Amino acid sequence: MMNGPAERKEEASVVPVNSLPFDEYVRTANFLREKTRHRPKIAIIAGSGLGGLGNALEQTDIFDYHDIPNFPVSTVVGHAGRLAFGLLGPTQVPVVCMQGRFHAYEGYPQWKITFPVRIFKLLGVEILIVTNAVGGLNPEYHVGDIMLIKDHINFAGFAGVSALCGVNDERWGPRFPPMNDAYDKGLRALARQTAPECQFQDFFHEGTYAMVGGPMFETCAEARMLRSVGGDVVGMSTVSEVITARHCGMKVLGFSLITNVVIQDETSDDTANHQEVLQVGIHRAKAMQDLVSGVVTKLGS
Numbered sequence: 580m581m582n583g584p585a586e587r588k589e590e591a592s593v594v595p596v597n598s599l600p601f602d603e604y605v606r607t608a609n610f611l612r613e614k615t616r617h618r619p620k621i622a623i624i625a626g627s628g629l630g631g632l633g634n635a636l637e638q639t640d641i642f643d644y645h646d647i648p649n650f651p652v653s654t655v656v657g658h659a660g661r662l663a664f665g666l667l668g669p670t671q672v673p674v675v676c677m678q679g680r681f682h683a684y685e686g687y688p689q690w691k692i693t694f695p696v697r698i699f700k701l702l703g704v705e706i707l708i709v710t711n712a713v714g715g716l717n718p719e720y721h722v723g724d725i726m727l728i729k730d731h732i733n734f735a736g737f738a739g740v741s742a743l744c745g746v747n748d749e750r751w752g753p754r755f756p757p758m759n760d761a762y763d764k765g766l767r768a769l770a771r772q773t774a775p776e777c778q779f780q781d782f783f784h785e786g787t788y789a790m791v792g793g794p795m796f797e798t799c800a801e802a803r804m805l806r807s808v809g810g811d812v813v814g815m816s817t818v819s820e821v822i823t824a825r826h827c828g829m830k831v832l833g834f835s836l837i838t839n840v841v842i843q844d845e846t847s848d849d850t851a852n853h854q855e856v857l858q859v860g861i862h863r864a865k866a867m868q869d870l871v872s873g874v875v876t877k878l879g880s
């Protein structure tokens with residue numbers, strides 16, 4: 580029998596993994612809405628070394644993550660831990676930018692990693708732009724190239740780790756959201772159109788982001804496996820944010836900066852390291868900024 584007393588009891592005993600009640604999200608959103616004059620429809624999450632985007636905003640209202648109720652705090656070098664509301668680009672489009680994101684390897688549960696995405700939804704955001712630093716797996720990709728994210732492979736998800744685990748609150752979205760259209764076609768077309776205008780068509784690709792848990796970089800065998808199943812780049816973030824945004828009906832656009840080439844050959848003397856990731860981020864931050872700003876300007880007009 581469906582929904583009999585036994586089934587209901589079992590349902591009630593499930594501990595929701597997304598464990599803050601809806602009202603707590605509303606409290607955080609209200610806190611921010613009361614303190615900023617901006618009403619952005621676009622949110623940007625800046626990855627490792629890419630937080631400079633937030634510094635390019637004008638008329639900013641800036642919040643330290645420590646000061647926002649219920650917000651996690653950044654613990655990774657290269658993630659400033661600030662939420663900046665402001666105006667981006669020549670046409671002054673209102674945006675909100677996370678200067679630093681949260682990762683599972685910092686010890687955060689999935690619902691916390693993705694908490695800001697739902698706050699953006701409550702604030703009226705319709706489009707989420709994610710940026711990240713990645714290792715290149717595709718042999719045609721070089722350090723400093725930018726990849727428009729076409730799709731992702733969610734290795735954590737295969738293991739049952741998802742921000743959507745737990746009792747589903749329909750106020751956010753459906754129990755079984757589709758992900759075949761995770762990265763919006765129209766927004767990707769806009770990004771492809773913007774890349775040549777920024778003069779970097781020569782180092783622009785479109786490909787698939789493979790998400791691993793980190794914090795350790797990949798072994799050579801793992802890297803070859805990721806490449807063989809279709810990964811063009813690998814990183815330790817982003818996918819949970821994208822899934823949460825799609826779940827609550829936001830459109831998503833994503834860009835990856837290739838900060839290192841993932842070593843796939845055990846005879847190599849090179850090793851991956853976070854300092855290199857940050858250095859490349861610093862050198863190519865302007866390119867990423869121009870691209871995001873170019874797309875945002877088109878969206879705002």
Ligand SMILES: O=P(O)(O)O[C@H]1O[C@H](CO)[C@@H](O)[C@H]1O
Pocket residue numbers: 625626627628680682710711712713793814815816817852853856
């Ligand atoms: O994905 P973002 O936050 O850009 O950071 C990337 O850079 C770090 C490794 O250097 C990892 O956290 C990886 O995910």
